[in-house]
Amino acid sequence: GAGVSQTPSNKVTEKGKYVELRCDPISGHTALYWYRQSLGQGPEFLIYFQGTGAADDSGLPNDRFFAVRPEGSVSTLKIQRTERGDSAVYLCASSLQAGGSYGYTFGSGTRLTVV
Amino acid sequence: TQLLEQSPQFLSIQEGENLTVYCNSSSVFSSLQWYRQEPGEGPVLLVTVVTGGEVKKLKRLTFQFGDARKDSSLHITAAQPGDTGLYLCAGGWVNNNDMRFGAGTRLTVKP
Numbered sequence: 001g002a003g004v005s006q007t008p009s010n011k012v013t014e015k016g017k018y019v020e021l022r023c024d025p026i027s028g029h030t031a032l033y034w035y036r037q038s039l040g041q042g043p044e045f046l047i048y049f050q051g052t053g054a055a056d057d058s059g060l061p062n063d064r065f066f067a068v069r070p071e072g073s074v075s076t077l078k079i080q081r082t083e084r085g086d087s088a089v090y091l092c093a094s095s096l097q098a099g100g101s102y103g104y105t106f107g108s109g110t111r112l113t114v115v
Numbered sequence: 116t117q118l119l120e121q122s123p124q125f126l127s128i129q130e131g132e133n134l135t136v137y138c139n140s141s142s143v144f145s146s147l148q149w150y151r152q153e154p155g156e157g158p159v160l161l162v163t164v165v166t167g168g169e170v171k172k173l174k175r176l177t178f179q180f181g182d183a184r185k186d187s188s189l190h191i192t193a194a195q196p197g198d199t200g201l202y203l204c205a206g207g208w209v210n211n212n213d214m215r216f217g218a219g220t221r222l223t224v225k226p
Contacts, residue, residue: 004157031212033213033214035216040218041218041219042119042121042203042216042217042218042219043158043203043205043216044216045213045214045215045216048212048213050212055212056211056212056213091157091158093157098212098213099146099207099212100144100145100146100147100148100163100165100206100207100212100214101146101163101165102163103148103160103163104148104150104158104160104205104214105160106157106158106159107157108155108156108157109156109157
């Protein structure tokens with residue numbers, strides 16, 4: 001597709017459940033980023049991939065969060081044992097290559113609500 | 116904790132007025148980007164600046180990167196209701212390939 005696609009657009013889950021959020025980047029973009037945005041805040045960095053490997057996962061809040069990008073294209077963010085504090089909009093972005101000289105293209109996000 | 120501080124946090128003005136919003140940090144950036152975000156959407160890139168003192172213009176928007184590459188400003192001339200949105204700055208560092216965002220300035224332009 002022409003843009004970054006994120007599915008689902010909305011997800012409501014019960015506390016303690018497992019969720020997967022999917023990101024389909026722009027074709028040919030080697031770098032992929034996950035951010036989390038809470039109400040009234042800017043995007044908070046979680047993890048980024050260069051190709052298939054996680055180049056920087058320092059933003060993942062704890063070991064309940066994990067992300068993969070097995071073929072260097074689609075990425076999945078996985079959250080185990082969800083907590084109410086995980087509720088936020090999860091944003092995915094891609095860029096041609098990693099580095100601040102390349103602008104990011106964001107998806108519309110997945111709004112996760114943990115009840 | 117946001118490494119980038121944006122001010123003001125909120126700004127409400129009348130159509131036709133000029134405004135400036137700011138992005139500041141104690142860190143030196145290798146690059147800095149400005150984005151605009153509307154409700155229910157992801158941020159959209161407006162500009163990337165990489166050279167200290169650099170000025171870029173995008174129609175009625177003027178972006179400046181500080182000489183020391185620690186700060187940036189966005190000036191909008193003759194604001195229009197379509198400029199309403201959350202303006203975010205994001206900085207990148209040498210040897211670090213991901214961008215970190217400020218909390219944003221929420222701009223409302225009233226007709």
